[in-house]
Amino acid sequence: MKLNIALLAGDGIGPEVIDQAVKVSDAVAKKFGHEINWTPALTGAAAIDAVGEPYPDETHEVCANADAVLFGAIGHPRFDNDPSAKVRPEQGLLKMRQKLGLFANVRPTFTFPSLIDKSPLKKERIEGTDLIILRELTGGVYFGERGRKDDGNTAFDTMTYQRYEIDRLARKGFEMALKRSKKLCCVDKANVLESSRLWRETVQNLEKEYPEVEVSYEFVDAVAMRLVQWPKAYDVIITANLFGDILTDEASVISGSMGLMPSSSVGSKVSLYEPIHGSYPQAAGKNIANPLATVLSAAMLFEDLNLADEAEAIRAVVNKSLAEGVVTEDLAEGGKSFGTSEVGDWLAANI
Ligand code: IPM
Numbered sequence: 001m002k003l004n005i006a007l008l009a010g011d012g013i014g015p016e017v018i019d020q021a022v023k024v025s026d027a028v029a030k031k032f033g034h035e036i037n038w039t040p041a042l043t044g045a046a047a048i049d050a051v052g053e054p055y056p057d058e059t060h061e062v063c064a065n066a067d068a069v070l071f072g073a074i075g076h077p078r079f080d081n082d083p084s085a086k087v088r089p090e091q092g093l094l095k096m097r098q099k100l101g102l103f104a105n106v107r108p109t110f111t112f113p114s115l116i117d118k119s120p121l122k123k124e125r126i127e128g129t130d131l132i133i134l135r136e137l138t139g140g141v142y143f144g145e146r147g148r149k150d151d152g153n154t155a156f157d158t159m160t161y162q163r164y165e166i167d168r169l170a171r172k173g174f175e176m177a178l179k180r181s182k183k184l185c186c187v188d189k190a191n192v193l194e195s196s197r198l199w200r201e202t203v204q205n206l207e208k209e210y211p212e213v214e215v216s217y218e219f220v221d222a223v224a225m226r227l228v229q230w231p232k233a234y235d236v237i238i239t240a241n242l243f244g245d246i247l248t249d250e251a252s253v254i255s256g257s258m259g260l261m262p263s264s265s266v267g268s269k270v271s272l273y274e275p276i277h278g279s280y281p282q283a284a285g286k287n288i289a290n291p292l293a294t295v296l297s298a299a300m301l302f303e304d305l306n307l308a309d310e311a312e313a314i315r316a317v318v319n320k321s322l323a324e325g326v327v328t329e330d331l332a333e334g335g336k337s338f339g340t341s342e343v344g345d346w347l348a349a350n351i
């Protein structure tokens with residue numbers, strides 16, 4: 001099979017971790033007789049520096065015409081403490097999600113047996129955790145009306161949802177639940193927010209279409225608590241953009257390191273695959289970042305292109321590296337650690 005993949009390395013540790021995912025994917029392609037044509041394109045602060053825009057039209061063309069997009073990270077500290085900056089790297093990410101129609105963000109959380117003691121949570125609580133947070137990605141407060149009034153002394157952001165936006169996300173959740181343990185939890189704040197009440201109404205209407213799925217409804221504050229108390233209570237969670245942003249960071253530490261969790265963003269056209277850890281600027285250029293989340297994102301990419309054996313080969317080699325201690329310093333517990341690129345070389349060689 002010939003695969004055309006857009007490669008958006010982005011900022012911070014993005015380029016380093018992306019390089020490793022490319023090495024591993026090329027090794028998989030070679031083993032299974034595929035050919036990958038990678039097309040690099042600019043995003044984030046790197047794109048602002050080069051062309052003054054965090055998601056240039058040219059990059060959009062590359063993404064829109066690819067079979068999939070592999071993405072590193074976006075963000076640079078020089079923009080973080082400058083509220084007056086007119087152009088910000090994150091705007092590129094939001095524009096990309098919107099223009100590519102990536103309305104559903106799939107963020108799994110699972111544990112690795114060999115890393116179970118790395119988690120800040122007790123082993124008995126987290127062992128066997130396997131959940132997916134399906135976050136709505138192109139609506140809600142991220143894209144609602146915002147602004148200032150009263151001479152700049154009042155600011156507002158609005159959480160707006162249309163029924164079709166909730167419906168299409170929820171359907172993905174139901175479909176996913178059907179393939180797993182048939183449990184779906186709708187997470188909202190329906191005791192306070194009108195938009196959350198529309199979520200409940202929409203999801204309740206869908207229950208009839210998916211009678212095998214057991215649906216529960218929980219408030220986001222309670223879920224924030226239960227996620228660390230008893231994550232095994234959850235299987236598939238569907239939730240709004242901002243709630244999902246917060247809960248997925250929280251859930252990512254269950255596995256022991258934020259450097260491990262992959263994600264995909266899907267819509268009606270091309271899908272995008274990225275680690276959930278972000279640009280981690282303090283580590284940029286030091287060859288210390290953990291590449292596994294990006295490598296596992298590549299596994300999700302193969303899986304979605306119906307290349308399940310290829311995806312499994314990647315997961316297997318990642319497990320092997322963890323079991324054999326071929327890990328970056330975040331997982332080495334003061335013991336022997338390897339550089340980002342050395343881990344990538346080892347993975348590619350062991351595919
Ligand atoms: C994420 C990130 C982004 C978000 C930022 C960088 C805009 O935190 O992908 O979770 O809030 O969606």
Ligand code: MN
Nearest residue numbers: 245246248249
């Ligand atoms: Mn986030």
